[in-house]
Amino acid sequence: MDASSEAPESAGRGRRHTWPLRALARVVMAPGFVLALWAAQLLLAKLLAGPGRAAAEAAMRNFTWFDDGHRLRAVTELLIEEPAVAAAIATSLSASAVLAAVFSVVAAPPILTRLDGERSLAWIFGSAGRELPAMVVQSGYGLVFRALCTSLAAVPVALLGAGGLPLALLLASFPLLVLDRARAAVVLDDARPLHPMTFLRAIGHVAKRPLWWLSGALIESLKLAVVVGALALVIQAGPSPGGIWVARAAGLAGLIFGLWRVALAVEDRRA
């Protein structure tokens, strides 16, 4: 189908070394786009966490907690005595998960288009509508493949313990890279939008490119580590005025990592 995806990796060794960095450059070259996405992300998180925050504030009435050494007990008391707080938090998290999934489908074409160098806003955002059916279908294939790979990823961990973690991450990231590739093929190279072969070809395509696979897995792992690490930091730090900005900054980093991973699929077409 598309010539570029079938192009042999004829580039010299020196070029291949810098290939992931060139993908990163595509992200860095679109600072406005990145910042807009970040702002949207911050706004969404803020809005989604609003009810939980308000419920917790309301639950405390006009009282204030007074002993840092017994913080865990106090939070537990709050959650036991005011179940609405936990319910609000749980609801916000499931809403986040749904929104993230929807965004991943809808925003894929604009992201690919922008990372490919397109600057026309109309064209960029128009792609979301144009490619929606294809994105839904390809993401559906991706979901099935992801379930398969994720269960495979559990095997090395079960067998090797913590030592099996790198292999597990490699396996778990693979379906994401394949989906990136499939989406890029559809959006940028006019591959058959709904056909399963588009997705199957993408599997073979990524599997044959260890550098992509490795760097993609590394980037995806970093992204996970950064956002989960920031959450852990916020929990560990306790109430602190600037604490939430650690998570917000991590959100930006996570966003850049995510775009970088997608940019690998764009850059691959030029390789």
Next chain:
Amino acid sequence: MPPTNALSTALAALIGPVLGLVGLGCDDEVPSFRAVDEPEQALRPESARGVIPEDAHIVDYWIDARLDEITHEIHGTLRMSWRNATARTVDRLPFHLYMNAFRAEDSEWMAAARGSHRGQKFAPGRWGFTSVERVELLGRTPPRDALALEQTPPEPGVALSYAEDDDPTTMTVTLPEPVGPGESVVLELEFTTRLPQVFARTGYYGDFHMAGQWFPKIGVLEEAAGWQAHTFGLFSEFYADFGDYEVFLDVPADYVVGASGVRVDEQQPSDDRKRLHYRAQMVHDFAWVADPNFIEHWGEYEGIRIRQLIQPEFVDDAVVHLEAQAHALASMEARFGPYPWSTITIVHVPKGAAGAGGMEYPTLYTTSNIAKADKLPAWLLRERLTGVFTTVHEFGHQYFQGLLASNEHAQPWLDEGLNTSANQLVYWDAYGEDPWVAQVFGHALTTKDLIALSLIQTGDRDPLDQPADRFDPLVGSYGTVTYQKTAAVMLTLRELCGREPWDRAMTRYTQEARFRHPDGQLLERTLVEEIGGEDGRLALVGDGGPGTVWLDVQDYLDLGLRGAAIADFRLIRVGNQPLIGGAGWHPRGPDEPLPPEPPQAVLETQRALASLFGHAPPIGPPEWTLAERSDSRDNKVTRLGDAEVEGFVIVQRRSSFRVPVEVLVEFDDGERSTVVWDGQADHHRFEFPGRRVTRAIVDPRMQLLIEPRKLDNAAWAEHHKDPPTEPLSTWLGDIDEAANLAVLGGLGI
């Protein structure tokens, strides 16, 4: 019995899968440890253990038992010598047949449990029972030298009639002639006990055999109330007299055996069987365990042999349990007197037999496994709760039940509750005041916190001083009320009285109650006398004059032990109002000079002005003076100077539990002061004329363990200039937002 610690269970459940995921294996090499010699005597030397009262020795047992490891049955012959130490005359002897609790669904125990106990399910068809095949009277008040139970009697005994009672967990033996005061009888019984598959405390699991409550055991004859042999129910187990046990166990040769007391002999009559002889002295029960898979781990504490029988996969934990055991011994010997016996055997049950974990018997107890939290990074989780707490708790029963043999059925709180109080103090003594038992993301959960979180849920459903069978299993309060609430009531009293008087009282109580059957009255009397002194009350503030805040110890105990309520205070208001001013008319004092008479013209003008505006002129009776209101009075309270306001703090008592409570008050000038309310009225207002209050905290030192709800204990003053944001809800909101950011994870790209 193990504390029903939901948190510890949750922690284990949380850690377990995580560790399963990272695949913690253990190598197959079976380690072995250097053995510590078995002590010669079951009791420590008198210099170490103290004097044992002669009259405490009531009953001796000689038991010859054989374990059939295939059918999981124990066939035994038991000889028992029992002395009537009361002024009563009895013509029947009640015996416990505990194992019959597991004989059928309609036993009182099983009916209450409905097939599950502490999360363990009863294995269908794996019933257990004790059947008594023969009861004979071998002798009556034999001369002392003829009391050797191990000798086969020269002539056969007289067969006695016996029958199970309504519930099969007790039976009654009828004597041909009554036994009078000071007389004794020697009986021989033949019995078969089939162990159930481990479900609750006792039973078999594979090759593992835990023989607890496995032989017919006589009840306790009380002077005032007669025979006490309660039906075995869900929530209580022990009440028995002290005496000596000589027990012979015939078991497979490859089985590793642990038992109460000391092993005095071991013989191997055949290739595949061995015969072990154990001796336990001045104990009120005897239990043993056998499993070919046990690894033996040894330790010693001031002449006390500590032997652990541990499953291979948990062998690395032995040192942690040994350390916990040492902490418990150090704390409890210092507080409650010397441990009198020469051995401690700690049993670790295999996976699948968790129902047998966390149970106490004299000089032998079963513990539970440590949840391997040390394999998780310390910033995520540290804990010294799983396994460790069980070891501390079950050892604690060596005092609160083993040595102070209260009637667990009548007053379970004296057993489980006092033990739980003592367990907290073991932690305090070992790790410092109110130490953490777990740290999640670096945030501590302390001993006090654990009690509070337990009390919040079911702490007010029952009073704690009630018989075990009064607790309804469906109400679900037994664990919290008997264990945690007792600890909360006891340790709150300790905090309120300044600790030392409580410590003194407990030392006295445990001294008086060693090798006895103490009851709650003795404990209450001791606490009232030691803490409250002659009039039973302690002045917390003041010296007896007006304004003295008293702690009435008996009143506190009545509420704490026999009321269902738990304490709960709340700040109704914290604020400031204008100070009472001096404006207006006041009679002049006798020594006050008359002010100079104003000129007539001034008076006229005042009158004219007043009549113009329709009010009285500022002229009053000659002996009165008028003070003007200062301009600042018209200001809002926030604009008044600190000297012009009166701070106030109003505390409400929200439950019927009346107890004195400290209130910490912070002022605008940075000073802090602690005031005490006696907690008797429905609410109380503290006033601070001339001072501006900024914040108040009720029970700032968390002295009231019996008050678990503390979210409403602190507040900033109303109209505070710049109240800091509420830290808890801010934190939760931040966590929620950060979690949302993590889930959105770069907007799901």
